[in-house]
Amino acid sequence: MLKTNIETALNNQIRIEAESSQIYLSMACWAEAQGLEGVAQFMFNQSDEERQHMLKLVKYVNERGSHAKITELKAPKTEFGTFKEMFEELYQHELFVSNSINELVHITLGEKDYATHNFLQWYVAEQIEEEAQAKTILDKINLIGEDRGGLYLFDRDIQQLAVTSSVSLDAKP
Secondary structure, eight states: OOOHHHHHHHHHHHHHHHHHHHHHHHHHHHHHHTTOHHHHHHHHHHHHHHHHHHHHHHHHHHHTTSOOOOOOOOOOOSOOSSHHHHHHHHHHHHHHHHHHHHHHHHHHHHTTOHHHHHHHHHHHHHHHHHHHHHHHHHHHHHHHTTOHHHHHHHHHHGGGOOOOOTTTTTTOO
16 A cells, blocks of 8 residues: 555646646647648657556556546647747656656655655656657757758658667667
């Protein structure tokens, strides 16, 4: 059984992951409406991935004899100005999620809940990858500038984007 403060913090992270999924979904819808099919597909995939992150937390909380709670979500934005502004918001959101995971890890260490601390290490590594990916995308967008041809190629290429971060190098064969 999880301590109450850890259960509460994990349930908060469940909500954050669910809201992340919704943010990516909203970005996907906006990108698709702008004719950015590649960006839209990337965002739809990210939305699915964030939902899986949420479900992994739900299962963990329930398996530990506590109760995962699904709560009301804050509605995401539906307009993003430019695709560059959208990706800047995405990057800032990933920094927010990383901070939230780090706070959760801090709580588990304070409570000497090493099982949950160990479980959360996957999320710590995942956030390093998420931040690296968002930063790489922003770097590419800055290279494109206002070049419409560059935007076309970016939209096509983002579907194959794979960022290798320092944590994923160990996982490769």
